Amino acid sequence: MHAYTEKIREAAQRLLTEKKVDAVIGFRHGTVPMMSEPVCVRHADQVHQLVWNGFCGINLANYLAKRKDRVAVTAKGCDSRNIVIHLQENQIRRDQVYILGAPCHGMVDRRKVWEFLKGREPLQVMENGSSLKVSGKGFEEVLERQAFLQDNCRICTHRNPVIYDELLGDPVPEQTDVDRYEDVRRVEAMDSEGRWRYFNDLIASCIRCYACRNACPLCYCPTCFVDESRPQWVGKTLDPTDTRTFHLLRAFHVAGRCTDCGSCERACPMSIPVRQFTKKLEKDVKELYGYEAGVVVEGRPPLDTYRPDDPQDFIK
Amino acid sequence: MNAWEPKIIAFLCNWCSYGAADLAGVSRLQYPVNIRIIRVPCSGRINPKFILGALRHGADGVWVSGCHPGDCHYIEGNYYARRKFALLKSLLEHTGIEPGRLHFSWISSAEASKFAETAREVVEAVRAVGPARHFIKTKPTWDDIEAPVQAACQVEVG
Amino acid sequence: MLKIFVPKDKMPRWIGRIMDGARVFAPVKEGDGYRFRLVTRPDKLDFSYQNTRLSPKELVHPPAEAMFSYSLKKGDPKAGILEEIPKALGTRVVMGIRPCDAKAFQLVDVNFVTDQYMDPWWQRRRQNTVLVGLGCHEPCSTCFCTSVGSGPFDAGALDVLMTDLPEGYLLEAVTEAGRALLADAPEGAPASDTVLTEARFLAQQAEKALPRLFMLDPLREKAMTALFQEAFWEEVQFACINCGTCTFLCPTCWCFDIQDEVHQQEGVRLRLWDSCMFPLFTLHGSGHNPRNQKLQRVRQRFMHKFKYYVDKYGNGPACVGCGRCVQYCPVNIDIRRVAAMMTASCVCPT
Numbered sequence: 001m002h003a004y005t006e007k008i009r010e011a012a013q014r015l016l017t018e019k020k021v022d023a024v025i026g027f028r029h030g031t032v033p034m035m036s037e038p039v040c041v042r043h044a045d046q047v048h049q050l051v052w053n054g055f056c057g058i059n060l061a062n063y064l065a066k067r068k069d070r071v072a073v074t075a076k077g078c079d080s081r082n083i084v085i086h087l088q089e090n091q092i093r094r095d096q097v098y099i100l101g102a103p104c105h106g107m108v109d110r111r112k113v114w115e116f117l118k119g120r121e122p123l124q125v126m127e128n129g130s131s132l133k134v135s136g137k138g139f140e141e142v143l144e145r146q147a148f149l150q151d152n153c154r155i156c157t158h159r160n161p162v163i164y165d166e167l168l169g170d171p172v173p174e175q176t177d178v179d180r181y182e183d184v185r186r187v188e189a190m191d192s193e194g195r196w197r198y199f200n201d202l203i204a205s206c207i208r209c210y211a212c213r214n215a216c217p218l219c220y221c222p223t224c225f226v227d228e229s230r231p232q233w234v235g236k237t238l239d240p241t242d243t244r245t246f247h248l249l250r251a252f253h254v255a256g257r258c259t260d261c262g263s264c265e266r267a268c269p270m271s272i273p274v275r276q277f278t279k280k281l282e283k284d285v286k287e288l289y290g291y292e293a294g295v296v297v298e299g300r301p302p303l304d305t306y307r308p309d310d311p312q313d314f315i316k
Numbered sequence: 317m318n319a320w321e322p323k324i325i326a327f328l329c330n331w332c333s334y335g336a337a338d339l340a341g342v343s344r345l346q347y348p349v350n351i352r353i354i355r356v357p358c359s360g361r362i363n364p365k366f367i368l369g370a371l372r373h374g375a376d377g378v379w380v381s382g383c384h385p386g387d388c389h390y391i392e393g394n395y396y397a398r399r400k401f402a403l404l405k406s407l408l409e410h411t412g413i414e415p416g417r418l419h420f421s422w423i424s425s426a427e428a429s430k431f432a433e434t435a436r437e438v439v440e441a442v443r444a445v446g447p448a449r450h451f452i453k454t455k456p457t458w459d460d461i462e463a464p465v466q467a468a469c470q471v472e473v474g
Numbered sequence: 475m476l477k478i479f480v481p482k483d484k485m486p487r488w489i490g491r492i493m494d495g496a497r498v499f500a501p502v503k504e505g506d507g508y509r510f511r512l513v514t515r516p517d518k519l520d521f522s523y524q525n526t527r528l529s530p531k532e533l534v535h536p537p538a539e540a541m542f543s544y545s546l547k548k549g550d551p552k553a554g555i556l557e558e559i560p561k562a563l564g565t566r567v568v569m570g571i572r573p574c575d576a577k578a579f580q581l582v583d584v585n586f587v588t589d590q591y592m593d594p595w596w597q598r599r600r601q602n603t604v605l606v607g608l609g610c611h612e613p614c615s616t617c618f619c620t621s622v623g624s625g626p627f628d629a630g631a632l633d634v635l636m637t638d639l640p641e642g643y644l645l646e647a648v649t650e651a652g653r654a655l656l657a658d659a660p661e662g663a664p665a666s667d668t669v670l671t672e673a674r675f676l677a678q679q680a681e682k683a684l685p686r687l688f689m690l691d692p693l694r695e696k697a698m699t700a701l702f703q704e705a706f707w708e709e710v711q712f713a714c715i716n717c718g719t720c721t722f723l724c725p726t727c728w729c730f731d732i733q734d735e736v737h738q739q740e741g742v743r744l745r746l747w748d749s750c751m752f753p754l755f756t757l758h759g760s761g762h763n764p765r766n767q768k769l770q771r772v773r774q775r776f777m778h779k780f781k782y783y784v785d786k787y788g789n790g791p792a793c794v795g796c797g798r799c800v801q802y803c804p805v806n807i808d809i810r811r812v813a814a815m816m817t818a819s820c821v822c823p824t
Contacts, residue, residue, distance in 0.1 A: 030806040032616060037806040038713040058805055062715065111506060119522065123615055137612075188410065196412025196450055205505060207528070207537065209749070211717035215804050225365065227754045233365050235735055236746050237538035241453045245368055248411065252364050255403050267804030269719045270527065271506050280410045284403055303403075306395035308385060314405055315398070316421035316434050455737040456540050456744065 002127070004052035004102055004168040008074055011100055011166065012047040015072050021098050022069040025060055026050040033125045033134075034110035038063060040071075050074075052168070054127050057107035057150060059263040061217035065091040072098040074168070076107075078152075078261035080161035081294030082217040085257055088301060091220060101164030103172040106146070106153030107262075108132065111271055113148050117141070152262030152275060155180045162295055181283045183276065199244065199277075205270040206243045208236070212274045215267035218254045225249055251277035256285045256302035259294045322442040324377040325370040326351045326435075329359045331389040333381035335425025340432045347435040350442075351379065358382065360393025364404050367418070372453040377442035379419040381434070387424060394422070416445035476653050478662035479669050481642035486516035488661045489569065496565040496604070499533055501526050510568065521570050521638060524614050525796060529725035530568060530575050531582070534599045535747075537722075541595070542743040546736070556743065563598050567655070570608040574619045574794040576631035578725030579605070581794065584787050585728050604651050607632035611676045613684050616797030618810055620684040624794055627677035637673040644673045688814045690791055693780055701781055702773070706815045711772040713805040718749035720775065720799035720807075726792045729755070750774045776812050 012024040027036035028049040036055045040063070041047055052074065060073050061082030075083060080101060086092045113122060113134060126133040132143040146154075155178045160171045187195055210226070213219045225233050226246055234249070235242040251274075258278045265275050285291050288311055291302040299305070328334040334355050340347065356362060359382025370378045380401065382394045405418050419438045423431050480488055492498055493516060500519045502511040507527030513519060542556040579600065586596035610617070610626035619625055629635040633652030637644040644665055647653040656662070693701075721727040731748035734741050748755055751772075756765040765771050783792035793809065800808050 031808040031811060032800060032806065035806040037808075039709075040712045063712075115506060119524075121524070121614060184410075192409070192412055192414050194412075195410060199411045207718075207722050209718035209722045210752075211715070211719045211804050214715040214717040227752075233369065235453065236731070236733060237456055237735075237744060239453065239456060239538075241372060241451055244411070244451065245372065245453075248368065248407065249364065252404060252407060255407075263804075267715070267717065267719075269723060269802040269804075277407070277411070281403055281407055284406050288402060289399070303396070303399055306392065306399055308395065310395070310398055311402065312385070312398055314402060314420060316419065316437065453737075455740060456538070456735060456742050 002052045004074075005050065007168045008050045008052055008100060009047045011168075012041060012050055012072065013044050015098060016041070016044040016047070020070070021072045023071045024050065025063050025071055025073040026100075027052065027056045027058075027060075027074070030055065033122045034108055034113060052102065054105070054108040054132075054145065055110075057109075057262065057266045058215065059217050059261040061086060062215065062263070064097060065217065065220040067092055067096065070096050070098070072100055074100045074102050075161050075164065076102050076104040076261075077156065077158040077160055077162065078104075078259045080163050081158060081259040082261060084163055084294040084297050085218065085259070085301070087297050094297075099161065099164040099166075101161030101167045103160045103167065103169050104153075104156075105159070105172060106149040106156065107266075108145065108148055109150040109153075109266070113143070116143065116148070150262045150266060151273070152260045152265070154178070156260070158259075158295065163297065181279065184279050184283050187276070187280075199247075200240065202276060203243050203247055203272060203274075204240075206238070206247070206272055207270060208238060208243065208246065209269060211267040211269060212264035212272075213250055215263040216254065217261075217263070218257050219250070221253075225253075247274065247277055250274075251281060254278055255281040256289075256291060257293050258282055320447055322350050322376040322439055322447075323374070324351045324379055324438060324442055325375045326353045326379040326381065326438075327356050327359075327362055327366060328353055329361075329382040329389075329394075330355055330357050332383035332387065332425050333359075333421070333423045333431065336381075336423045336427050336431035339425065339428035343428050345428055345432040347432040348439040350439045351435055358388065358390050358393040359397040359401075360388070360390065362397060362400070364400065367404065367408075368451075371413070371417070371448065371451045374448060374452045376445075376448045377417045377419065377438060379421070379434075379438045381421045381423050381431075384422040384424055412450060414445045416441040417448070476647040476656045477665040477670065478645050478656055478659060479639075479642055479665040480645060480659065480662040484661035485643060486519075488659050489516040489519060491658070492567050492569075492655065496567045498567050498569055499530070500569040510571075513569075519569060521608055523570075524610075524612065525572060525617075525798065526575075527798075527802075528723060529578065529796065529798065530571055531578065531725050531728075533566070533568060534579060534596060534603065535582070535728060535730075537747045539595060539745040540742050541732075541745055544741050544743070545739060546741060547739045559742075561595070561598075563602055566599075566603045567606060568603060569606045570636070571605050571632070572610055572796070573607050573626065573628040573630075573632060573635070574610075574617075574624055574796045575725045576605045576607050577619075577624050577628060577794045578631075578796075580631040581726050581783075581790065581792050582728045584789070604633045604655060605631065606634040606636060606645075606652070606655070609635060609637045609673075609677060609680070611638060611680045613680055614797055614801070616800040617684060617795060618687055618797060619795035620681060621687045621810070621813070622690065622791055622793050622795045626680040626684060637676060639669065639672055639676070644669050687810050688817045690780065690784075690813065690817055692817055693791075694784060696781075698777075698781055698785065701816060702777065704816075707769055707773045710776070710807065710812050710815065711769040713807055714751070714768055714772045715805055716751045716753070716768055716771065717804065718747075718751055719802050719804060720809075721749035721751055722747060723798040723802055725794060725796055725798075726779070731755075750778070772807075776809070776816065779809075780813060780816055 015021045024041045028039040030036045123136045134141045234245045289302045388394045500513045501508040508523040510530045586593035629648045633649045635646045757763045779793045780791045784790040
């Protein structure tokens with residue numbers, strides 16, 4: 001069992017018994033390998049459901065916006081950054097949320113494991129420190145965990161929560177020698193037509209289920225632009241222009257706010273690397289305005305502020 | 317025969333650039349007729365959807381113009397807009413919209429000649445990239461599952 | 475009915491001949507999953523898949539279907555008249571469909587073809603489609619067809635059932651359309667008793683690998699309102715993010731939305747997949763939304779599958795146990811767990 005599990009249960013028990021919070025939001029064991037299900041525990045006698053493992057990739061800040069009660073929540077580095085953004089955007093008050101910070105070693109990408117197994121179905125996946133033991137009918141493989149992390153985790157530079165009330169373990173060393181934008185630069189190097197085709201192929205299989213949007217803690221608009229009908233900005237068929245409009249605007253709506261938590265990509269049933277849209281914006285925001293989303297509560301997100309001397313070479 | 321003329325949607329802010337267009341008119345300054353002007357209260361009013369909307373409707377280029385920084389009628393609307401535009405232009409060009417299609421400028425209501433000059437510049441730039449080929453929303457033509465499947469299949473199955 | 479055995483090396487020839495007279499759809503590897511696609515070369519068929527990512531419902535009920543077109547031009551004599559868009563609805567053969575996905579078509583038929591109404595596109599496509607099913611001798615761990623009244627070799631909704639044997643395929647005709655397909659197969663020979671025994675054994679093994687996880691029968695008796703008000707919905711709904719993954723991947727989710735797309739003076743009336751997970755699904759013109767809460771929407775999906783459908787049609791449930799929603803739900807809401815809660819007879823390992 002992961003070392004955090006006991007600590008989460010202990011904290012949940014304490015917070016619920018002392019009535020410090022009304023509920024604890026965390027994860028429970030999933031029903032399929034390499035999945036954990038977000039759960040909301042309201043009574044101290046249910047805290048045994050709470051677990052922690054390398055499959056807790058979904059961003060729990062998604063369950064916090066506009067809440068009225070007081071909750072405790074387990075938060076990885078990225079989750080904590082999204083909580084910071086919620087605070088900046090007045091989606092929740094700081095005194096409403098008790099953050100159980102989880103220094104994180106990255107989350108496992110089950111698609112990478114599937115790909116490795118080439119059609120063999122994993123029936124059980126166990127974590128043991130830096131290895132993953134995957135077993136199924138007639139096979140057992142021990143994999144190096146690091147090689148099967150989500151793409152965003154491999155280049156994560158905020159593994160430790162940036163804000164918390166208690167920490168579930170010692171801070172982990174931050175990755176400092178990662179190149180966050182290698183893939184963006186590769187696309188940038190293509191010519192215009194090549195980039196058009198690249199993104200065409202990227203979203204060709206999109207079924208417009210909006211899992212990427214809904215898995216995102218930043219997408220809390222009461223009415224999404226795709227649902228607006230007067231005027232209707234985007235058609236609802238699988239027309240490539242409509243699909244692209246959706247992906248472009250979804251990405252633009254999270255510009256300067258996206259923490260690259262990877263929930264969108266993790267949620268996509270068609271395995272579309274949707275982060276290719278948001279990462280470009282993240283890179284631009286960093287280069288133009290020197291801002292990283294959700295790292296400090298003070299100050300405003302980059303599109304909610306300006307400097308008189310902002311770059312404007314592109315303006316005549 | 318090359319009868320194609322670029323169609324450009326120009327979003328002009330009410331207080332500066334639209335005034336400049338007006339002044340250019342009364343001053344009888346010549347500029348190309350390829351621009352269709354939509355007046356907006358402020359460049360800060362420009363929602364990225366407007367720009368995407370113009371392209372989706374088949375515009376060959378989009379030009380957004382507002383007051384000079386510091387001169388905004390609403391004090392800071394164009395400062396906010398500037399950040400939005402920088403990111404949007406970069407994102408659209410990153411995903412394959414040609415760089416010559418999107419244009420931004422600051423033109424005060426006194427700068428009629430700058431307006432005419434920029435209009436020429438924009439039209440020439442769009443003319444240089446040619447008619448819009450991408451990101452145009454058309455009437456759904458596929459009427460049966462077979463049609464798109466077949467196309468996709470040829471790629472997949474050979 | 476006719477039962478023949480076709481050796482593996484002769485299959486492409488048989489399929490090739492089918493391709494001469496019909497369009498053949500079969501699973502094709504696309505990205506990291508499989509999808510039913512039109513296949514034009516028999517050697518490209520790939521039956522090594524377990525389950526396709528999207529269900530084959532898109533072959534009969536496409537994600538977006540242009541139904542009518544109309545003109546708004548002034549002076550056009552046809553202005554304002556809806557004209558049906560003609561479709562090329564020739565004979566189609568779906569090769570390698572899983573018994574569960576075929577069963578789904580049968581379950582959805584009751585919605586599109588009733589005594590009073592008949593959906594022309596659904597009905598015509600259904601009539602023109604021959605389903606050549608592939609028995610599942612290696613079901614996925616997320617499969618639960620046996621718990622919802624079907625099975626890995628359930629031929630009930632198929633025209634032909636194929637069993638993948640080491641040397642070749644056993645093809646069993648189930649319907650007249652299936653028999654016609656097999657009658658014209660010189661590649662095959664009448665199936666021997668050995669082959670039949672071997673196939674039975676495989677089917678039994680597969681069936682055994684899928685223990686029944688819950689009994690749905692008590693749901694028929696349970697009062698709908700009682701089920702509706704159960705406390706467990708609160709727990710079930712929490713993780714849901716209201717995306718459309720489960721409904722879009724589901725072979726039995728048939729709900730659609732009708733929308734007009736107008737392009738200047740011309741318009742098209744479209745039918746599009748919709749999802750009861752979306753708030754917009756039930757939004758009234760007045761602004762009122764009877765399913766405004768996430769709990770209501772999540773409950774709707776499961777109640778529809780396991781209770782409303784069963785009550786309305788005396789059949790069902792409207793779930794075939796393909797396990798797609800279990801596998802791909804981004805937050806791991808497991809329909810097996812929910813069904814067990816609803817039937818209060820949980821025997822599934824949690």
